Amino acid sequence: MSISKTYSPREVEDKWYAYWLEQDFFSSKPDSREPYTIVIPPPNVTGVLHMGHMLNNTIQDVLIRRARMMGKNACWVPGTDHASIATEAKVVALLKEKGISKNDLTREEFLSYAFDWKEKYGGIILEQLKKLGASCDWNRTRFTMEDSMSRAVIKVFIDLHKKGWIYRGVRMVNWDPAGMTAISDEEVIRKEINSKLYYIKYRIVGADSQSEILNQDYLVIATTRPETIMADAAICVNPNDERYKHLKGKKAIIPLINREIPIIGDDYVTMDFGTGCLKVTPAHDLNDYELGIKHKLPVIDILNDNGTLNEKAEILIGKDRFAARKEIGVMLENSNSLQKIEDYKSQVGFSERTDAVIEPKLSMQWFLKMDKMAAPALDYVMSGEVKLIPDKFKNTYKHWMENVHDWCISRQLWWGQQIPAWYLPDGTYAVAETRDEAWQILKNSENNTTSYSKEDLNQDSDVVDTWFSSWLWPISVFDGFEDPENEDINYYYPTNDLVTAPEILFFWVARMIMAGHEYRGKAPFKNVYLTGIVRDKQGRKMSKSLGNSPDPLDLITEFGADGVRVGMLLCSSAGNDVLYDNAFVEQGRNFSNKIWNAFRLLNSWTVDKNLSSQNELAVNWFESKFNAELELINQNFDQYRISEAMMLAYKLVWDDFCSTYLEMIKPGFEEPIDAYSYNKSIIFFDKILKLLHPFMPFITEELWHQTAERKEKECCIVAEYPKPEVINRQTLDYTTLALKVISEIRNIRNQKQISPKEKLALVIPSILQNQYSSYVEMISKLANLSEVKFGKNKPEKSISFMVGTDEFYIPMENMQIDTEAEKERILKEIEYLKGFLKSVDVKLNNEKFVSNAKTEVIEIERKKKADAESKIKQLEQAMEML
RNA sequence: GGGAGUUUAGCUCAGCUGGUUCAGAGCAUCUGCCUUACAAGCAGAGGGUCACUGGUUCGAACCCAGUAACUCCCACCA
Numbered sequence: 001m002s003i004s005k006t007y008s009p010r011e012v013e014d015k016w017y018a019y020w021l022e023q024d025f026f027s028s029k030p031d032s033r034e035p036y037t038i039v040i041p042p043p044n045v046t047g048v049l050h051m052g053h054m055l056n057n058t059i060q061d062v063l064i065r066r067a068r069m070m071g072k073n074a075c076w077v078p079g080t081d082h083a084s085i086a087t088e089a090k091v092v093a094l095l096k097e098k099g100i101s102k103n104d105l106t107r108e109e110f111l112s113y114a115f116d117w118k119e120k121y122g123g124i125i126l127e128q129l130k131k132l133g134a135s136c137d138w139n140r141t142r143f144t145m146e147d148s149m150s151r152a153v154i155k156v157f158i159d160l161h162k163k164g165w166i167y168r169g170v171r172m173v174n175w176d177p178a179g180m181t182a183i184s185d186e187e188v189i190r191k192e193i194n195s196k197l198y199y200i201k202y203r204i205v206g207a208d209s210q211s212e213i214l215n216q217d218y219l220v221i222a223t224t225r226p227e228t229i230m231a232d233a234a235i236c237v238n239p240n241d242e243r244y245k246h247l248k249g250k251k252a253i254i255p256l257i258n259r260e261i262p263i264i265g266d267d268y269v270t271m272d273f274g275t276g277c278l279k280v281t282p283a284h285d286l287n288d289y290e291l292g293i294k295h296k297l298p299v300i301d302i303l304n305d306n307g308t309l310n311e312k313a314e315i316l317i318g319k320d321r322f323a324a325r326k327e328i329g330v331m332l333e334n335s336n337s338l339q340k341i342e343d344y345k346s347q348v349g350f351s352e353r354t355d356a357v358i359e360p361k362l363s364m365q366w367f368l369k370m371d372k373m374a375a376p377a378l379d380y381v382m383s384g385e386v387k388l389i390p391d392k393f394k395n396t397y398k399h400w401m402e403n404v405h406d407w408c409i410s411r412q413l414w415w416g417q418q419i420p421a422w423y424l425p426d427g428t429y430a431v432a433e434t435r436d437e438a439w440q441i442l443k444n445s446e447n448n449t450t451s452y453s454k455e456d457l458n459q460d461s462d463v464v465d466t467w468f469s470s471w472l473w474p475i476s477v478f479d480g481f482e483d484p485e486n487e488d489i490n491y492y493y494p495t496n497d498l499v500t501a502p503e504i505l506f507f508w509v510a511r512m513i514m515a516g517h518e519y520r521g522k523a524p525f526k527n528v529y530l531t532g533i534v535r536d537k538q539g540r541k542m543s544k545s546l547g548n549s550p551d552p553l554d555l556i557t558e559f560g561a562d563g564v565r566v567g568m569l570l571c572s573s574a575g576n577d578v579l580y581d582n583a584f585v586e587q588g589r590n591f592s593n594k595i596w597n598a599f600r601l602l603n604s605w606t607v608d609k610n611l612s613s614q615n616e617l618a619v620n621w622f623e624s625k626f627n628a629e630l631e632l633i634n635q636n637f638d639q640y641r642i643s644e645a646m647m648l649a650y651k652l653v654w655d656d657f658c659s660t661y662l663e664m665i666k667p668g669f670e671e672p673i674d675a676y677s678y679n680k681s682i683i684f685f686d687k688i689l690k691l692l693h694p695f696m697p698f699i700t701e702e703l704w705h706q707t708a709e710r711k712e713k714e715c716c717i718v719a720e721y722p723k724p725e726v727i728n729r730q731t732l733d734y735t736t737l738a739l740k741v742i743s744e745i746r747n748i749r750n751q752k753q754i755s756p757k758e759k760l761a762l763v764i765p766s767i768l769q770n771q772y773s774s775y776v777e778m779i780s781k782l783a784n785l786s787e788v789k790f791g792k793n794k795p796e797k798s799i800s801f802m803v804g805t806d807e808f809y810i811p812m813e814n815m816q817i818d819t820e821a822e823k824e825r826i827l828k829e830i831e832y833l834k835g836f837l838k839s840v841d842v843k844l845n846n847e848k849f850v851s852n853a854k855t856e857v858i859e860i861e862r863k864k865k866a867d868a869e870s871k872i873k874q875l876e877q878a879m880e881m882l
Numbered sequence: 883g884g885g886a887g888u889u890u891a892g893c894u895c896a897g898c899u900g901g902u903u904c905a906g907a908g909c910a911u912c913u914g915c916c917u918u919a920c921a922a923g924c925a926g927a928g929g930g931u932c933a934c935u936g937g938u939u940c941g942a943a944c945c946c947a948g949u950a951a952c953u954c955c956c957a958c959c960a
Contacts, residue, residue, distance in 0.1 A: 005920065172958095190957090197960085223960060236960095270959065278960055287958045347957090360958090395886055396955055403956075502954085537893090539953090570908075571894065577953085579894065583909065590922045597920035604919070644896070647908065662919080669918055743926080750914065750926045757917075848940040857901045857941090864902080 003603065007596035009560030013698045017130060020701075025068075025717050026135045028075035030491035036067035037075045037495035039474050039524075040136065041508070042144060045080035045118055046087050049128040049552045051534040051542050051580060052501065055572055058565045059531065059642060060499045061134050065694040066637065067496075068135070069721035075492055077477045078136035080123055082145035084416035084466045085179050085353040091117055091415065107414050107461070114415050131553060133561050133697045135717070142477045144469045145416070152481035153417040153469045154433055156519070161431045165369040166409070168421075172286045173365050173408055174349060177307030177321075178356035181412040182365055184465060185405055186507050188349040188358050195346050198226040199275065199339040200332060202235060202252040205260055219244075219252055219263075220339050222274030224346055225284070226332065227324040229254055230313040232261055233288075233297035234280040239265035241276050255337035256328070257314045264295050286360050299362060305412075307359060321359070366410040366419060366462070373514040374404045380513055380523045387527045389640045393502060400506050407511075409465045416463030423458050435459070471511035474498075474524035481519065489520075498525040501533065529640055532577035539579065555585055562696035563589030569646040569695065591650060592699050595692070598658050599703050602681060606672045613676030617774055618664035621735045622684060624728045625656050630691065631724045646695055653688055660739065664778055682707055687722045737803060738775040744801040745783040748810060752799070759786035763798070763809040766790040794881045800826075805867045807874045823879065830875050837868040 020026065028035075038060050043053060060076060068074035091114045092102050102110060126141065142149060160166045173182040201218040219235060235252050237244040244263075251260045268291060269278045282292030283301040292299060302313035307321050315331075316324045332338040349358035378401040380386040381394060388394055410419060422438035423429040430441035439454040475481060480489035494516065500509060509528055516524035534542050534549075542549035555564050566588030572578045629652040636645040665681065667673045685707060693700040693716050704716035741762075749756060762785050764772050769790045772779075776788045791809075794800060798809040799822065843849050843861055850858060 003919095006922070007920095221960085225960085268959090273959060281960095285958075285960075287960080290958085346960090392887065399885065399956065505955095573895065576888095576895080581894085581909095584894085586922075587909070590920095593920065593922050597923085599919085601919035639898095641896090644907095647896090650908080658920085659924085663924095666919090746925055747927080753914080755917095756915075756925070843940080846940055850940085852940050853901070860902060 003600050005597070005600075007560070007593050007699060009562065009592065009698060010557070012702045013131070013133070013556075013561050016698055016701045017133065020135065020715070020717055021138075023713055023715070025715065026076070027137045027139050028073055030487050031073055033071065033073040035075060035492050035496075036064070036072035037077070037492045038064055038497055038499065039077045039477055039495055040079060041498070041500045041504075042079045042081040042142075042470065042473065043125045044083035044086055045122040045125075045143065046083065046090055047125050049125055049132075051549055051552060051568075051578075052531075053125070053129070054132065054552045054555075054564065055531050055534055055568045055578060056499055056501065057129055057132055057134050058568045059529065059572075060497075061132070061565075061697075062569070062642060062694045063497055063499070065135055065697060065717065066721060068717070069690065069693065069719060071720065074135075075140075076134070076136045077140045077142065077492075078126060078129070078134070078138060079140075079142035079473075079477065080126065080144070081466060081470055082118075082143065082416065084411055084413050084463060085176075085181065085183070087114065087118070088413045088415040089179060089354060110414050128553060131556050131561060133565065135697070140477065144466070144473070144476075148479060148482055149469060149472075149476045150417045152472055152476045153464060154420050155481055156472060156515070157417075157420055157464065157468070158431055158433060160368060165372060166366060166431075167369065168364060168366050170362055170364050171367065171408070172289050172360050173363055174351075175305070175359040175361035175363070176351040176354055176356050177303075177305065177359055178354040179351060179413075180305050182361070182363060182408055182410065183351060183353070183358075184408050184467075187352045189352050190347045190349050192345055193348045195224050195344050195348070196329075197222050197224055197274070197342040197344040198329065198332070199341070200226060200229065200255060200279075201337045201339055202254065202279075204247065204263075205251040205253060219247070219277050220275045221277045221279045222342075223279055224344060225281075225325070226328045227309070227316075227321055228281045228284045228302065229279065229328070230257055230259075230309075230315065231281045231283050231300045231302040232259075232279045233282050233292055233300060234261050234295065235263045236266050236269050236278045236280050236291060236295075237263065237276060238267050238269040238271045240267065241269075241271045243276060255335060256331055266291060266295070283362055284360055289360075289362065301362065303359060303361070307356075322357075365408050366421075366464075368407040368409050368468075370404040370406055373518060374401045374510075376517045377401060377510055377513040377523075380517070386513060386523045386525065389527060389529045393505060393530055396502075397505060397510065401510065407465075409468050410460075410462040411465055412461075413463050414461075416466065417469060419460040419462050419464060421460040423460065424452050425456055425458075426452075429460075467507050467511060470508060471515045472519075474512055474516060475519055484519075493520060493524065494522045495525045497527045497529055499529045499531065502530045503533070505530070527640065532572060534578045534580050537579060537581050539577075542580065550582070555582075559585045559589040560592055560698070562592050562699050566591055566646065566650075566695060569643050570650075571643075573641070573643045591654070592696065594654055594658060595688075595696075595699060595703070598653075598662065598685065599706065601662060601666070602678075602685060603706070605667065605678060607675050607678045608672035609675050611672065611674035614674050615665040615677040615680075617731075617735075617778060618661060619677065619680045620728065621664075621731050622656065622661040623680075624726070624732050625661075625735075626652065626684065626687060626722075627724045627727045628732060629656070630722055631727075633691070634724070649691055649695065653692065657684065657688060663782060689716055690719050690722050693717065693719075734771055734775070738772070738779055739782075740803045741808060742779055742783045744803060744808070745779075745785075745810065748799055748801060756784060759784055761785060761787045761789070761811045763789050763791045763795060763811065765806050765808070766792050768806060794878055796881070800878050802871065802874075805870050805874075807878065826875050826879050830872055830879075833868050833872050833875070837865065837872070840865045840868065 040060065041056065064074045064076045094117065095102060095113060157166065174185065174188045176183050199220050199222050201220055203218045221235065232254055237247065247263045248265060250263050252263055253260055269276065280288045280291050280297060282289045282297055282299045300312055302309055303321060304310050309316050309319050309321065309324050311317050316327055319327065350356065351358055378398065381388060381397050388397065420433055421429050421431050422435060424442065428442065430438040432438040432441055435454060435457050438457055472481065474495055475489065475493065478489040478492055479486055480493060498509065513523050516522060536542055536548040540548060564585050567585030570587060571580060571584045629648055633645045633648050636648065665677050689700040689704045697717065701716045745760065745762065762779065779785065780788055794809050795811040797813050798811045800807050800809050840861055844865065
């Protein structure tokens with residue numbers, strides 16, 4: 001049977017994924033084993049897989065598969081997030097295409113459309129994860145808006161309200177005019193924008209308009225938002241500002257609408273910024289709002305929820321705020337109220353979900369007090385009970401937790417958990433799960449409800465922030481709210497590792513810790529592995545809009561899931577951004593191919609049972625090598641240096657197993673191999689497959705079944721992860737030196753342009769006879785030698801090379817030896833060594849060094865000196881011979 | 883404006899407690915090879931003033947101070 005020269009992943013991947021599912025290998029139930037649990041950061045239900053997911057989920061799958069093989073009860077809980085703003089926006093857009101406006105629908109109708117849509121397109125991303133090989137327990141798939149999880153959200157809301165941590169209040173919120181909802185501070189992305197600073201003249205009431213001194217006639221105010229002048233409530237100057245002292249108590253007139261406003265003083269105003277005059281617009285700026293409260297100014301809100309101007313603006317009613325800004329500029333110009341326009345850079349907030357410019361807006365919202373919850377959540381991380389990997393994020397975390405703001409949790413949307421607050425027409429309200437309970441609460445309260453009936457109650461039309469459901473995720477996926485003592489939650493909680501992006505450290509990670517502490521008394525996980533952001537070669541974040549992101553599924557088709565996984569791991573150390581390049585994935589594919597071909601070689605051998613066992617040295621060496629590397633790999637895993645662990649495995653397989661071990665034992669063309677070597681090699685390969693399985697699940701499973709007859713259910717995915725065994729350090733050291741000798745000989749071949757086919761001879765210094773006698777065969781084979789001798793002197797016609805402090809010779813009787821070149825090479829070497837020796841001598845002659853340095857260090861220096869001297873001596877002898 | 887981080891080979895990054903695993907790895911590059919597992923390969927080789935300037939030390943990529951560039955987070959200067 002001939003096997004393809006290249007590995008073709010496609011059928012292999014589908015076949016094994018289906019088989020794993022069929023055998024139920026991913027599913028987990030509580031038992032006596034130690035649990036190892038990961039909850040997936042739930043992707044948006046409407047999302048499609050992007051490179052960030054690939055990285056994130058590859059890491060999770062590596063961790064979970066390794067834990068499974070190490071005998072733990074591995075449970076990876078998948079699911080999706082309802083992502084209220086993003087999903088609602090998509091549904092609204094879809095309805096719009098059908099000619100349906102959200103405003104024309106009832107809440108129920110809209111939600112029914114939304115659920116239909118979710119049923120149809122939701123969860124595509126989970127199907128995509130399967131292509132990557134994700135070994136989630138799909139029976140446990142959850143959705144943040146399914147009934148039971150929603151009930152948990154409502155329960156928590158009511159509980160926190162009872163505790164007095166949830167409150168309702170008028171606040172300046174970040175209003176997203178595109179999403180038509182308030183969003184939290186964390187969802188606002190600030191960007192520096194090139195804008196214009198408009199210098200607008202406000203006439204002063206009572207000033208002599210004929211006055212020759214223009215400056216007394218009007219004030220000039222610098223603003224980036226001229227469209228809000230109609231909402232001005234005052235003009236504010238610094239009371240210490242000499243320029244404006246005379247204006248105290250006077251009034252100014254808003255241009256265009258000619259409304260009078262007072263001129264007030266407050267030292268909030270910086271004198272040297274702009275003109276030193278500030279227009280106070282309480283409805284549209286947070287500072288102005290606070291200034292307005294202090295000076296009891298009216299709030300004039302001139303904007304509709306969608307960002308257009310309303311009738312209070314008096315002019316430009318119905319125009320969008322940005323259109324209005326332009327028009328006002330022109331209008332001010334025409335009415336001679338504009339002094340000048342300057343270019344200006346300012347920080348503007350954008351909605352994370354819709355990218356609309358945020359409008360500060362006063363509105364009634366629900367808030368969650370954060371101070372009480374933040375304190376313990378900070379402790380978990382600072383004490384190391386929850387470890388952030390890498391720990392540089394500790395600082396950022398601390399800073400945020402110490403300056404945390406109350407969390408605006410209400411959203412003016414329909415897609416989400418509706419806030420369990422019930423209002424009477426007079427504005428009194430109760431927080432309760434049902435209308436009946438709310439009615440009971442209100443009846444029992446001191447409020448007078450006699451004039452109302454239960455039917456007069458209206459539920460708050462807002463929903464809670466999506467994060468208000470996802471912060472419960474590690475508990476709610478195990479039904480820990482509805483049934484706090486159930487078997488699952490007690491077994492799986494707290495989970496082990498969380499793998500997520502640093503971007504949502506506060507949105508999500510910090511809040512999960514808060515919820516975990518509040519409702520389980522324990523943080524929800526022990527380690528948080530923070531991946532970087534996947535960027536393109538130029539360092540730009542990969543995004544759909546830039547079109548710089550490859551489609552992960554295309555990559556999987558082209559390079560195989562294993563190749564893509566390896567590629568992602570190769571370019572990603574924890575917490576560092578990933579500069580993605582297809583070259584990494586290619587490297588991953590090539591690695592798959594390498595493993596495939598190692599198998600082809602093993603598979604091609606015929607075993608001769610009558611042959612005595614050979615290659616014992618090679619076998620012993622690789623055994624030790626494997627164990628030594630396995631130890632290192634495990635150490636790296638323990639430190640979550642997964643990329644490093646991957647690279648070590650890569651080198652072990654490619655360099656040590658393929659390039660070295662297999663070449664050592666490979667029989668000649670069409671010759672059989674002895675049973676000992678063959679069986680050992682199969683055992684090694686088997687271990688290698690297991691070692692690689694967490695990184696490359698598909699190819700390893702495939703080959704695992706090809707290398708031996710396997711019983712039903714006997715699969716690599718559930719095989720026991722190799723354990724480090726005996727390491728013979730001497731074998732490792734001696735072999736390393738022998739390999740060095742081989743490499744030197746090959747190098748000389750290259751330099752002297754001697755064909756690898758031409759056999760050479762080698763003279764090994766006789767003092768090394770003990771060390772090298774068992775290596776003669778191996779060296780001869782790998783360096784293609786005809787004869788190896790032990791000797792004291794340099795053969796007359798020969799080339800020499802050094803390994804360590806020993807000089808080896810390759811006799812070259814038939815070859816032309818360029819004596820001059822050889823001399824020159826040796827001289828150069830001697831010169832270098834002498835320089836080196838000098839620097840060592842300086843050190844050793846330095847009394848301070850000898851008296852201060854550790855004895856080991858001094859010993860090392862002495863050895864360096866001795867080695868260098870011995871090398872020089874040998875080289876000088878060689879010179880004489882020439 | 884405040885804070886954190888980064889800067890080591892052409893690229894991506896290791897380098898742990900200051901000293902032989904100290905200047906490393908992978909990729910890329912160059913040279914020679916279609917050698918009966920693999921050209922998605924094999925065998926070799928060449929790449930670095932460890933951002934810069936000082937300091938501490940017998941000894942600094944590593945510790946300290948300053949400078950520069952970049953990145954991220956936080957923040958209400960119109």
